[in-house]
Amino acid sequence: MRIFNTLTKTVEEFVPNEDGKVAMYTCGPTVYHFAHIGNLRSYIMEDVLEKTFCYLGYDVKRVMNITDVGHLSSDADTGEDKMLKGAKREHKSVMEIAKFYTDAFFADCKKLNIKTPDVVEPATNCIDEFIHMIEALLEKEYAYIAGGNIYFDTSKLKDYYVFSSQSEKELMVGVRDDVEEDSNKRNKSDFVLWFTKSKFDDQELKWDSPWGVGYPGWHIECSCISMKHLGEYMDIHCGGVDNIFPHHTNEIAQSEAYLGHKWCNYWFHVHHLNDKSGKMSKSNGDFLTVSLLESKGYNPLVYRMFCLQSHYRKPLEFSYEVMENVAAAYNKLLNKISELKDDGSVDNEKFRAFDEKFRDAIGNDLNTSMAITCIYDVLRDDMNDKTKAELLKSFDKVLSLDLFAGGAKAEVDGELEAYILSMIEERKAAKKEKNFVRADEIRNELLAKGIIIEDTREGVRWRIQS
Numbered sequence: 161m162r163i164f165n166t167l168t169k170t171v172e173e174f175v176p177n178e179d180g181k182v183a184m185y186t187c188g189p190t191v192y193h194f195a196h197i198g199n200l201r202s203y204i205m206e207d208v209l210e211k212t213f214c215y216l217g218y219d220v221k222r223v224m225n226i227t228d229v230g231h232l233s234s235d236a237d238t239g240e241d242k243m244l245k246g247a248k249r250e251h252k253s254v255m256e257i258a259k260f261y262t263d264a265f266f267a268d269c270k271k272l273n274i275k276t277p278d279v280v281e282p283a284t285n286c287i288d289e290f291i292h293m294i295e296a297l298l299e300k301e302y303a304y305i306a307g308g309n310i311y312f313d314t315s316k317l318k319d320y321y322v323f324s325s326q327s328e329k330e331l332m333v334g335v336r337d338d339v340e341e342d343s344n345k346r347n348k349s350d351f352v353l354w355f356t357k358s359k360f361d362d363q364e365l366k367w368d369s370p371w372g373v374g375y376p377g378w379h380i381e382c383s384c385i386s387m388k389h390l391g392e393y394m395d396i397h398c399g400g401v402d403n404i405f406p407h408h409t410n411e412i413a414q415s416e417a418y419l420g421h422k423w424c425n426y427w428f429h430v431h432h433l434n435d436k437s438g439k440m441s442k443s444n445g446d447f448l449t450v451s452l453l454e455s456k457g458y459n460p461l462v463y464r465m466f467c468l469q470s471h472y473r474k475p476l477e478f479s480y481e482v483m484e485n486v487a488a489a490y491n492k493l494l495n496k497i498s499e500l501k502d503d504g505s506v507d508n509e510k511f512r513a514f515d516e517k518f519r520d521a522i523g524n525d526l527n528t529s530m531a532i533t534c535i536y537d538v539l540r541d542d543m544n545d546k547t548k549a550e551l552l553k554s555f556d557k558v559l560s561l562d563l564f565a566g567g568a569k570a571e572v573d574g575e576l577e578a579y580i581l582s583m584i585e586e587r588k589a590a591k592k593e594k595n596f597v598r599a600d601e602i603r604n605e606l607l608a609k610g611i612i613i614e615d616t617r618e619g620v621r622w623r624i625q626s
């Protein structure tokens with residue numbers, strides 16, 4: 161398995177600490193709003209990474225946190241807690257919105273066939289662990305108290321900017337909002353480990369600590385939660401590129417200061433999904449969700465395929481035009497696969513040869529578009545149907561596109577049906593107004609999604625293309 165490591169900025173051979181085992185950590189969502197499809201691009205690609213490890217024979221333990229406290233509106237420790245902002249917006253308590261959006265996140269993941277990590281730990285479960293690590297950092301003089309808060313002293317490290325070949329501009333990608341100067345900090349890059357004083361003193365969730373009643377900083381969460389479940393040595397840590405700085409930089413600083421040795425060997429970062437106006441962001445409230453895609457008639461797995469068709473290390477621009485094309489290709493593919501006959505016996509030689517190609521693709525820094533090409537190569541080959549079916553079932557363990565859910569057997573859920581019916585009504589109205597251009601547009605839009613409409617004497621009928 162070869163994988164790009166942000167630490168070294170090169171594609172490296174993956175060598176885990178323990179033979180055959182992978183200790184993997186994923187920065188989880190901040191649950192103050194729905195996840196947007198940009199966030200979900202990161203989780204889809206991390207899911208493919210986990211499943212690739214498994215496919216290649218590794219035993220993976222994957223841990224993810226849920227950020228339900230401490231993530232301020234700017235990643236540079238300023239602004240209000242995002243959770244509190246979300247709670248105010250919805251006139252609910254922080255724990256109420258945490259529960260609601262955590263459930264919504266996993267519901268979206270399920271629709272996208274993203275496996276739930278082995279361990280999911282909300283930050284508010286681990287306050288004792290945070291306090292313990294901060295006490296140790298104070299004792300080792302890597303941390304200091306100023307103005308009621310505890311800060312990490314970045315000047316104590318030989319190399320704070322570990323992702324050093326990143327330019328300052330690249331690093332600042334993570335600083336999502338305007339940065340305010342905090343005069344308590346000894347160095348500009350120092351960061352908060354524990355707050356007891358902030359200009360937002362109506363923080364809802366607070367805990368007793370040796371330094372007074374307060375709450376943890378965001379970065380300490382991931383260090384503690386990963387160590388709690390994966391121990392002192394981690395193989396691979398994942399997130400979106402905006403996490404490189406300051407979040408992951410700070411995680412490394414405090415973890416290695418605490419442990420006294422190297423903590424994590426590989427850093428995996430997924431590039432952003434952008435829309436035409438730029439990076440998709442949760443904080444501006446205007447963003448694309450899985451439910452929105454569904455309400456427009458898309459199967460969420462079409463979005464998964466949209467993501468798999470491009471490389472995770474390239475920025476990806478979302479457009480409905482491309483989604484239409486992917487939807488059409490996806491439906492065609494599923495129809496073709498549904499026609500495979502499940503008889504005969506597997507041609508082992510062919511199986512091995514095509515499986516090898518697939519392994520090479522995913523094992524080469526997750527070349528998912530090449531992996532999708534492998535599907536078409538199998539379908540085009542003259543091997544028997546049984547071998548084709550077995551190969552595609554096998555590939556789908558990683559791609560998770562429900563390759564066998566298609567064709568005449570496709571199940572139409574309520575939301576898709578409601579969409580189809582509303583399109584048929586709109587087409588009827590367009591025809592009544594003699595707007596035949598619009599009527600044709602609607603027919604074609606449905607056709608692109610694999611839905612055929614027929615005008616019959618009894619009215620309009622629809623069916624899934626077989």
Ligand code: AMP
Pocket residue numbers: 187188189190191197198199200201202227398399400401402403430431432433434439440441442
């Ligand atoms: P958050 O819920 O804001 O903490 O973000 C959850 C995950 O989504 C993090 O790993 C981010 O790095 C990632 N992320 C945020 N915005 C995007 C985007 N536009 N495209 C891809 N990943 C993103």
Ligand code: ZN
Pocket residue numbers: 186187188382407
């Ligand atoms: Zn994190």
